Amino acid sequence: ALAQQEQTLFEERHLCFISSLGKGNFGTVELCRYDPLGDNTGELVAVKKLQPNKKSTMEDFKKEVNILSIFECDYIVKYKGVCYSTGRLSMSLVMEYLPYGSLIGYLDNYRHVNTRRMLLFASQICQGMEYLQTLRYVHRDLAARNILVASKSLVKIADFGLTKIIPFDKEYYRVMQPGESPIFWYAPESINESIFSHKSDVWSFGVVLHELFCYCDTNYNPKRLCMQEIGHYVQSPSMHLETILKNNWRLPAPPDCPPKVYSLMQQCWAYDFEERPCFSSLGKQIETIMQEERE
Numbered sequence: 085a086l087a088q089q090e091q092t093l094f095e096e097r098h099l100c101f102i103s104s105l106g107k108g109n110f111g112t113v114e115l116c117r118y119d120p121l122g123d124n125t126g127e128l129v130a131v132k133k134l135q136p137n138k139k140s141t142m143e144d145f146k147k148e149v150n151i152l153s154i155f156e157c158d159y160i161v162k163y164k165g166v167c168y169s170t171g172r173l174s175m176s177l178v179m180e181y182l183p184y185g186s187l188i189g190y191l192d193n194y195r196h197v198n199t200r201r202m203l204l205f206a207s208q209i210c211q212g213m214e215y216l217q218t219l220r221y222v223h224r225d226l227a228a229r230n231i232l233v234a235s236k237s238l239v240k241i242a243d244f245g246l247t248k249i250i251p252f253d254k255e256y257y258r259v260m261q262p263g264e265s266p267i268f269w270y271a272p273e274s275i276n277e278s279i280f281s282h283k284s285d286v287w288s289f290g291v292v293l294h295e296l297f298c299y300c301d302t303n304y305n306p307k308r309l310c311m312q313e314i315g316h317y318v319q320s321p322s323m324h325l326e327t328i329l330k331n332n333w334r335l336p337a338p339p340d341c342p343p344k345v346y347s348l349m350q351q352c353w354a355y356d357f358e359e360r361p362c363f364s365s366l367g368k369q370i371e372t373i374m375q376e377e378r379e
């Protein structure tokens with residue numbers, strides 16, 4: 085018999101809405117069961133409706149879908165397919181459902197996560213980013229809110245809405261319209277000149293490490309810590325943020341953070357992107373620290 089061909093086209097009539105997974109960072113994402121047999125034995129999937137609007141067209145969505153359908157990595161949320169609405173006026177993206185949600189909610193609930201497990205998560209994110217880099221993709225929105233938890237020992241990188249391909253003749257990507265930017269995860273060159281590269285993703289990875297070792301506690305949220313430093317009422321946070329970064333202010337070490345882990349973060353936050361480590365070097369350093377933590 086034919087090997088079970090990966091389902092990539094989902095029929096709307098068999099996609100049964102279960103609940104909303106959040107209007108947050110991914111747009112509106114719903115938990116659905118794809119149940120063609122109609123007996124509730126179908127699989128759970130995460131579905132994002134892609135509504136063409138003034139900012140993004142069906143073409144943009146098809147580009148995101150094409151990007152996602154190429155990825156084959158254990159540390160990147162798996163693409164399952166698309167569902168065209170009747171009349172093909174809109175389409176939905178169907179991704180694997182990760183039952184524990186984002187890292188933010190997970191660490192808030194499971195405080196027992198120890199250093200070794202944090203480093204395991206960091207190593208998996210690093211390997212996912214290394215994979216993206218081999219495909220010349222820059223994520224541009226690496227943050228704990230975009231890391232999903234598959235199990236207590238597996239996390240995956242998600243949300244590729246902002247993913248951009250680096251042109252083959254360049255080492256960075258330039259945005260024309262920096263929209264609602266998560267500047268507190270941004271490298272200085274991204275804040276200043278909207279330049280994004282694998283090295284700006286490394287900066288953001290350092291911020292994700294910080295979020296991890298703060299258990300994503302809202303009191304230590306990168307935005308809150310930065311705003312405390314630059315003052316809450318400034319009119320242009322990005323200008324002030326760039327200034328304090330230039331003056332070598334960085335996010336403080338998380339409480340009880342192992343010194344070697346904080347030094348990893350500081351490497352990622354080198355002002356000059358050339359001095360930041362690459363993801364493969366970061367991965368090796370994390371493995372070394374994990375060995376030492378085991379002893």
Ligand SMILES: CCc1cc(O)ccc1-c1ccc2c(C(=O)Nc3ccc(C)nc3)n[nH]c2c1
Pocket residue numbers: 105110113130131132152161177178179180181182183184185186189232242243244245
């Ligand atoms: C389809 C949108 C998308 C687009 C893209 O490009 C990459 C990933 C995703 C995505 C976004 C969210 C999820 C989720 C989840 O949110 N799961 C959960 C589980 C439990 C709780 C409490 N909250 C939440 N699972 N798989 C997901 C895939």
